Amino acid sequence: MFGYRVPDPDEAMLISGGRRGLGGAPFRVVTGHGKFVLPVFRKTRFLTLAMCESEVSETCVTRQGIALTVKAVIAFKVGNDHESIVNAGQRFLSDQDQMSVLTGRIFAGHLRSIIGSMTVEEIVTERQKLATEVLETSKTEMAKIGLTVDSLQIQSIDDGKTGYIEAMAAPHKAAIQRQAQIAQAQATQATVEAQQAAARNQAEYARQTAVVQAEFNAQVDRAQAQATQAGPLAQAHAQQEVIAAQTELALRAAELRQQQLVAEIVRPAEAEAERIRVLAVAEAERMRIQAEAAASHDxxxxxxxxxxxxxxxxxxxxxxxxxxxxxxxxxxxxxxxxxxxxxxxxxxxxxxxxxxxxxxxxxxxxxxxxxxxxxxxxxxxxxxxxxxx
Structure with a gap:
């Protein structure tokens, strides 16, 4: 529709002309919805609410007088409240890229100030403390220009060619190297001891194997001698045991066969004979009765x-x-x-x-x-x- 304007989700629409905004602001702020704007009589501008980034690379001098080059990254944006949008619009609406430049300068100044009160050891070992102090000191100043900082990350700390940080790390490196050498020596000693123990174990294993082999050979020789002496007798005993086992097996098989024959032939034959006898008696009795009845009737x-x-x-x-x-x-x-x-x-x-x-x-x-x-x-x-x- 002609004259109806809608800002993007990450934008704030600033309408100037006509009545003033809230709190006496020179323009009205519209976010999250559209608004009808009269052409010619009203002017509409848009202020970004998206995340912005600023990099800082600043040379700072510590309390010890040692120059350090500190690199940091700041993530910031325009605040979502009406006051922050008005403050940022009045300062950056015509050139919104200046928000990153100004934020970098503000944080560079706070870095120099805070690093000047700290030693190199504190800066190196307590980076998070440094970032927290910089954020706290810059929060008020950033709020005045309508900006809020989401995070500050210290990327690197360099002492140039002074070698202070390296010298500071030398004792730790030496200690680490010493510990590494001790560990290496201990590992070497452990390896030698393990090799010696393995050699001893191997020798003991070989000795025990020889003893066992000798005992085994002696037992084999004795067994062979006994077998040579008692071979015929043992063979006769073995054959006798085999014959006895075969005889017992044959008797058992005969008993089982007899039981099978009784179950399969004798019992059925006896039952059939009894059935035939009963049927014959019944038939004779029937014929006798029929004959008497027939004779009497005849x-x-x-x-x-x-x-x-x-x-x-x-x-x-x-x-x-x-x-x-x-x-x-x-x-x-x-x-x-x-x-x-x-x-x-x-x-x-x-x-x-x-x-x-x-x-x-x-x-x-x-x-x-x-x-x-x-x-x-x-x-x-x-x-x-x-x-x-």
Whole structure:
């Protein structure tokens, strides 16, 4: 939008013209948001709030009168508060590079002042103390120009060609060298002692090895002599032990085989035989019961059949008389006697069948011959005789 200005996150926008800023500042300060600025009537400038760096290389004289060249690096920036931005804007807005130059000069002056009150030993051994004192003495002065210091680092301290710092380090170097030489001597002595101990250990090892080897050879010789003397006897004992072991193994194998045969053949065969015997007994009993039942049933059925057929038998016997030349001598009485004979013959047949059923082994009875005599009156009475087989 025309006239609307927004500062960067690391910038402060300074708007001059119009009403004054806070605290009577000649301009208004805007950070973190935009603002509408009237063209022509208002003027907008930007002041950086980013980190800046300044290097210092200053020759300083210590309390001992020894000149030292001290190099340091200062990290600083414009303060974030409104007062610091106003102070820095009034001093550096037109030439913001002057912030680094002025900061370097300020710290160079404080370095000379503080180093002049310290010895070389203190400066060399207590660099952090030197940096802290410089920061503390420069804080007030830097705040007046709207700047804050984040850090101060002493990079190097050089005494030029005087050699004071080197001479100061000489005793320490000598002590270190002496300690190094002592350590080297001790290491050399330790190495020699270790080599000597290793040589002694090696000699002792060789001696012990020789002793052990000699003892081993002696034992081997004794064992060989004993083996030579007791060889046949030992071999016989060994063979006997082998035979005994083989015999025991064979007996054990035979026992196991016998148990296996009993388990696999005898027991199943006995069980099968018992099963067959039980089935045979049961089958015989069943057949006996069926035979008795059948015999009883056949007798009853046969008697019933004969009884049922008795009238037919008599009828058939009577039919055999048809057309026969039969003379009835005594009339009606003769006919009655013939009928009675036929009935009696049927009963005889029935009785014979019953006896055969009761005695299966009894010989069959001869078939009875029934003689019917019919006696009549008159000269032809002899002709009334009838034989029925």
């Amino acid at each position: 007798r009853v059925a046969l008697e019933r059949m004969i009884i049922d057929q008795l009238p037919q038998i008599v009828k058939e016997a009577a039919s055999g008389l048809q057309g026969a030349n039969v003379n009835v001598l005594n009339g009606a009485d003769g006919l009655g006697e013939i009928a009675a004979g036929l009935v009696g013959q049927g009963l005889t047949i029935l009785d014979s069948v019953r006896k055969n059923l009761r005695a299966d082994t009894a010989p069959a009875a001869p078939r009875p011959s029934t003689e019917v005599q019919v006696r009549g009156k008159g000269p032809d009475a002899a002709a009334g005789r009838v034989d029925i087989d």
